[in-house]
Amino acid sequence: MKLHVIIISLLLALISAREAVPVESYILTLESQPLSIEKTLTDLQNVVKSAGGKITHEYSLIKGFSMEVPKTTAKSILKHLEMVASRARCKLNLEPDQEIHANSVHGL
Template sequence: MLRKAQPLYRRAMSSYIITFKDHVKEADASKIKSAISSLGGSIVHEYSLIKGFAVKLPESVHIDKIKQLYGHSFANVEEDKEVKASS
């Protein structure tokens, strides 16, 4: 039986949810998302109820760099991780 080939290495990725401030225009938000993609980020989801998106960043692109460049447009940046409820 043949198995699917595995990549020689996997890039470590970090996931974040980023929301924009209310005053940020859609054109500016699109430019920021494009810039993040050009740095190696991958937009994995765009939210419709809130002005925001989920992104995966390679380890080489630290979230602090993104905040430094575009933080003036962000309302919130948080790590996207699994949440567990306890009783």
Template sequence: MTKSFIVTLKDHVPDVDVASIKDSVSKMGGEITHEFSLIKGFTVKLPESMHIDSIKSKHSDAIANIEEDKEVSIKK
């Protein structure tokens, strides 16, 4: 089973660092499922056994935010 996360990067992050983060995701057995064009960021799928915190701590200077990608609804 996998979990999906939205990874948002800081605006100043150079492309070489973006590539390094993507490489870390791949090495953890994860997969980039979508890249955003308006902001620096992407969605990733990771095996549930892997913790997104390891990517967050390794690349903390480049990552603005990581949150679980899940359906959002409005209840009336």
């Protein structure tokens, strides 16, 4: 009985530790569309996933997706994404994902 409690406690601790990794959120969109847009998007998503990141949303109206990447490797992941896009002869836009308020008043 006590062994089960210890094992469950360890598993919960491991899950909590995994979720505690700080991440940065970005939106990636393709400005110019390469000939094989779907392959390019798949290649870009694979870069994120293989580096420990997560695709959080795929956009259908515009070609792109949002992602979360580990904060410690974010810069190298973003550079790798730019290299993949360059090889596909397309320009991509990368920007931090953040809240935007349409009715906010600045300076008050």
